[in-house]
Amino acid sequence: MKLGASHYYATSDAETFTSLAGTFDLIICTVGTTIDWNAYLTLLKLDGTMVLVGVPEHAVPVHAFSLIGGRKTLAGSMIGSIKETQEMLDFCGKHNIVAEIETIDIKDINEAYERVLKSDVRYRFVIDMATL
Incomplete structure (x- = not known):
């Protein structure tokens, strides 16, 4: 809610x-972990698309009917072009969309790495280069 959401669904x-089935045109999946892919596909409307930008460790098991039953698309994207990246940055600047970060000292880099391995990072780490 702090970041501007008006609703939250666990x-x-x-x-x-059940309550959100068939309600989304687009789902952008940023996670790199195991989820029930078929369950998430049920959330898409007819002709909806789920785009993977996170990279799961294991294969993505999807039943064919999860896609063909609603003419759904499962796609992936790694990164945009420089032009697309600039458009995104311009959009963020125009709408005051900023990153949530945690600033760390360079001496804490090993601890930060351990926290990444434990999934104990709320947003992104940024190293304060003045502490170098």
């Missing part, structure tokens, strides 16, 4: 998938 609650 995907750990099975009822969320």
Whole structure:
């Protein structure tokens, strides 16, 4: 809510998938972990698209009917072009969209790395180069 959301749905609650079934045109999946891909595909409307930008460790098991039943698309994207990146930065600047970060001293880099491995990072680490 602090970041501007007006609603929150916990995907750990099975009822969320029932109440939101068929409501999204687009889902951008940023996670790199195991999820129930078929359950998330049920959230898409007819002709909806789920785009993977996170890289899961294991294969993505998707039943064919999860896609063909609603003419859904499962796509992937690694990065945009320089032009697309500039458009995104311009959009963020225009709408005051900024990154949430945690600033760390250079001496804490090993601890930060351990926190990344433990998934104990809320947003992004930024190293304060003045501490070098």
